[in-house]
Amino acid sequence: MREQPSFYVALTPIVFMVVVLVLGIGVMGWPASVCLLLSAAFSAIIAITRLKYTYEEIQAFVIEKIAAVMAPVLIVIFVGFMVATWSYAGTLPMLVYYGMKLVDPSWLFVIAFILNAVLSYVSGASWGSVASIGVALMGIGTGLQADLPVLAAAIVTGAYFGDKLSPLSDTTNLTSAVTKTRLYDLIKYLLWTTIPSTIISIVFFIFMGLSHTAQGEISADSLKMLTQLASLYKFGFWPLLPMLIVLCFTFLRLPTVPALLCSALTAVVIGWLYQGFPLTEGIKATMGGFKLTMIGVGNGAVLPSVRELLEQGGLNNQGGFMAFIICAMMFAGILTGTGMMDVALQKAASKIKSVFSAILCSGVLCVIINLLTGSDGLNKIVVSELMQKKFEDLNLNSLVLARPLEDFGTMTAPIIPWSAAGLYMATTLGIPVYSYLPYCVFFFSSMVFALIYASTGFRLLKHQPTAVLNPA
Numbered sequence: 274m275r276e277q278p279s280f281y282v283a284l285t286p287i288v289f290m291v292v293v294l295v296l297g298i299g300v301m302g303w304p305a306s307v308c309l310l311l312s313a314a315f316s317a318i319i320a321i322t323r324l325k326y327t328y329e330e331i332q333a334f335v336i337e338k339i340a341a342v343m344a345p346v347l348i349v350i351f352v353g354f355m356v357a358t359w360s361y362a363g364t365l366p367m368l369v370y371y372g373m374k375l376v377d378p379s380w381l382f383v384i385a386f387i388l389n390a391v392l393s394y395v396s397g398a399s400w401g402s403v404a405s406i407g408v409a410l411m412g413i414g415t416g417l418q419a420d421l422p423v424l425a426a427a428i429v430t431g432a433y434f435g436d437k438l439s440p441l442s443d444t445t446n447l448t449s450a451v452t453k454t455r456l457y458d459l460i461k462y463l464l465w466t467t468i469p470s471t472i473i474s475i476v477f478f479i480f481m482g483l484s485h486t487a488q489g490e491i492s493a494d495s496l497k498m499l500t501q502l503a504s505l506y507k508f509g510f511w512p513l514l515p516m517l518i519v520l521c522f523t524f525l526r527l528p529t530v531p532a533l534l535c536s537a538l539t540a541v542v543i544g545w546l547y548q549g550f551p552l553t554e555g556i557k558a559t560m561g562g563f564k565l566t567m568i569g570v571g572n573g574a575v576l577p578s579v580r581e582l583l584e585q586g587g588l589n590n591q592g593g594f595m596a597f598i599i600c601a602m603m604f605a606g607i608l609t610g611t612g613m614m615d616v617a618l619q620k621a622a623s624k625i626k627s628v629f630s631a632i633l634c635s636g637v638l639c640v641i642i643n644l645l646t647g648s649d650g651l652n653k654i655v656v657s658e659l660m661q662k663k664f665e666d667l668n669l670n671s672l673v674l675a676r677p678l679e680d681f682g683t684m685t686a687p688i689i690p691w692s693a694a695g696l697y698m699a700t701t702l703g704i705p706v707y708s709y710l711p712y713c714v715f716f717f718s719s720m721v722f723a724l725i726y727a728s729t730g731f732r733l734l735k736h737q738p739t740a741v742l743n744p745a
Contacts, residue, residue, distance in 0.1 A: 280620045282323055283613035286316040287645065290604065305690060306593075306600045313603035320611045334610025338602040342648070345400075345693040346598055350591050351533035352404055352701050353562075355515075357586025358540035360563040361555045363506035363548055364515045365412050369582065370502045372413035373495060381419055382478035385410045386431040386715075390471075392523070393435025397442040400694075401523035402432045403701055404533065405516055411702050415582045416498050420485050425704040426712035427478050429687050434715065437679050438467060441526060444683050447650060451657040452675040462672045465732050466680050470718040477714045494578065501575050505568070511547045515540040562587030585703065594700050598647075601691040605646040614645060615655075622659045628667050632727035635660050635674060636681035636720065647693055649686035653678045670734035680723040684716040 290312035297303040297311075313335075320326040359365040376384060388410070392402040407428040414424040436442050438460055449456045506512070515536040522532030541555040554567035564584055565575065572580075608614045618638055625631045635656055642652035656678060664674045686694035690706040699706050726732055 278324055278611065278613045278616050280616055282319065283616035283620075286312065286319055286604075286608060286613060287617060289315050290645075306597045309597075309600040309604050309691060313600065313607060316604060316607040316611075316613070320607055320613075324611055324613075326611060331607055331610075335603045335606040338606030338609065338646075339599060342598060342602055342693050345697060346595070348400060348404075348529050348533070349594055349697050349700050350588060351530050351537070352697075353586050353591045354559050354588050355404070355519075355533045355537040355540070355586070356408060356701075357558040357563040358537040358544070358555065359408070359515055360583040360586065361544040361548075361550060361558050361567070362515060362540035363508065363512035363544065364540055365409065366502045366506050366583065367508045367512045368409040368516065369412040369416050370499055370508065372409065373416045373499060376413060376417070378417045378419060379482045380479075381410075381414060381417060382423055382427045382482040383475055385414075385424055385427040386434075386474060386478050389428050389431030390434040392520075393432045393442075394439045395435070395524065397435065397439040397445075397526065398523050398529070399432035399436035399442075400697060400701075401519065401529060401532070402435065403428060403698060404529075405519040405523065407432065407702060409516065411704075412582055415578065416495055418495060418578075420481070422704055422708040423478075423481050423485065423712045425698070425702045425709040426714075428702060429698050429709060430474060430713050430715035433684065433687060434467070434471065437683055437719075438463060444649060444653070445679070448653050448675050448678045448683075451653050452661070452671045452678070454671045454675050459672060459675050462676060462732075462734075463679055465726065466676065466719050466722040469722055470715050473718045474715040477712075481712070494576065498576055498578055498582075501579050505565075505570065505575075505579075507548060509547075511543050514543060558587065560588050562590050591700070594696055597691060598693070598696060601647050605648070608645055609651075614642070618642075618655065618659060622663065625663055628669065628730070628733065629724075629727045631660065631663055631667055631669070632673065632677055633724065636677040636723065639678060639682035640685050643682065643685050643689050643692055647689065647691050647695075649682055649692065649694060652682040656682070668735055673733055677723055680719045684719050688713055688716060 293308045293311050294305070297308040298305055317331050320331055321328065356365070388406050389402045392406055393399045410428055411421065411424065414421055436444055439445060440456055440460060445460065446456065449459050518536045518539055519532050522529070522535070537559060541552070541559070544550045544555045545552040550568045558564070558567060562584065563586055565580060566572070618641070621638065622634060625634050638656045638659065639652040642655055643649055657674065660674055661671070664671070686692050687698045688706060688710045689695045690699070695706045
C-alpha cells in the first residue's frame with residue numbers, strides 16, 4: 274500500500290539537495306549536474322522504499338517533467354545553431370564594429386538595460402530580446418573590454434522588465450489568470466515595485482559604466498580589433514538581415530524556434546553569396562561552431578579577442594546544457610510526481626498568521642519552487658492555489674497575491690543556474706549565472722520593495738469579491 278509522504282519524509286530530499294549543492298559545488302568543486310543527479314537518485318530511493326512507488330512510475334514522472342521543458346530546450350539548442358551562422362555571415366562582426374564606434378563605453382551598461390527593457394516590453398518576449406539585441410551587445414562589450422558579467426546583468430534585468438510588465442508577456446498573463454485579476458490592473462499595481470527598482474537599476478548601471486570605463490574611449494587594442502573585423506568581412510544591409518528576421522518574429526510574437534532557424538539559414542546563404550565563403554563551411558559551423566579557419570584565417574592572423582568574439586555557437590556545444598537540464602528535471606519530476614513538494618509547501622503555508630507573513634511566505638514559496646523545479650510558471654500555479662484562501666481570510670485583494678508571484682517568482686527565475694531561464698541566459702550570453710547574479714539589482718530591489726510595502730501596509734488593497742473577473 275502506497276503511503277502519503279509525511280512532512281519530514283517530504284523535506285528530506287530537499288534538505289539533501291541543498292547540502293549536496295553547497296558541499297558539492299562550493300567545497301568539492303563538482304559540476305552542478307552531478308549534484309542534481311545525486312539528489313534525483315536519493316529522491317528516487319525514498320520514493321521507492323518509503324512511498325512504495327515502482328521504478329516505472331518514477332521514470333514516468335521524470336519523462337513527463339523533461340517533456341514539459343522541451344520548448345525552452347529547443348530554443349537554447351537553436352540559439353547555438355544561429356550564433357555560429359551570425360559569425361559566418363558577418364552579422365555579429367558588423368553589429369560589434371558599428372556598436373563599438375557609436376556607443377560610448379561609459380554608457381554601454383545603461384543602454385543595454387534600456388534597449389532590452391523597451392524591446393521586451395513591446396514584444397513581451399524576454400528571451401527573444403536576449404537572443405537578438407543581447408547577443409549583439411555582448412559582442413560590443415567584448416570589443417570595448419567591458420565588464421561582461423555586469424553587461425550580462427544589464428541585458429537580463431532589462432529583458433525581464435518587459436517580462437514582468439508587458440501585456441503580451443506569458444508570465445504576466447499567467448499571473449493574471451491564476452489570481453483572477455484584470456491584466457491591466459495587475460500591470461498598474463506592479464508599477465509600485467517596478468518603477469523604484471528601475472530607477473535604482475539605471476543609477477547603478479550608470480555608476481558601473483563610469484567607474485569601469487573612466488576613460489570613456491576605445492583602447493588601442495579595440496581599434497586594432499575594429500580594423501581586423503573590417504578586413505575579414507564586407508559590411509552592408511545583407512549581414513543585418515539575420516538579426517532583423519529575429520526582431521520581426523519577436524515583434525509579431527511568432528514562435529521562437531522558427532525565428533532562430535530562419536535567421537540561421539538566411540545567415541548561411543548570406544555568408545556564402547555575399548561574403549563569398551564556402552557553403553560547406555557554413556553548414557559545418559551550425560554543428561561544430563564557427564571557426565576562423567573556415568573562412569581562410571590562420572590561428573595567429575588575428576587578435577585573441579577577435580577569435581574569442583567570433584568562434585562560438587554550434588549544436589554540438591550545447592551538450593553540457595542538455596545534461597544539466599535533464600538532471601535538474603529528474604529531481605523536479607520525482608519531487609512533484611510523488612507529492613513530496615506539495616506536502617512540504619502546504620506545511621509551510623499552514624503557519625501563516627499575519628499579512629506580512631502571508632506575502633513573505635508567498636514570495637519564499639515561489640523562490641523554493643523555482644529552486645526545486647526550475648519553472649517560473651509552476652510557482653505561480655502552485656502558490657496561487659495554496660495562498661488564495663489565506664489572502665481572502667486576511668481581507669487582501671488578489672492583486673496583493675499576484676505581486677509576489679511576479680516580484681519573487683518571475684524575478685528569481687533567471688538567477689537560478691539550473692532553471693530553464695537561468696540556463697538560457699547563461700548559454701545565450703556566454704556568462705555563468707553566478708557571475709552576473711550579484712549585479713542584478715533590478716531583481717533584488719523588486720523583492721525588497723515588495724517586503725517594505727508588506728511590512729508598512731503601503732498599497733495593500735483590501736479584498737473585493739466583485740473584482741474577481743475575467744483577466745482578459
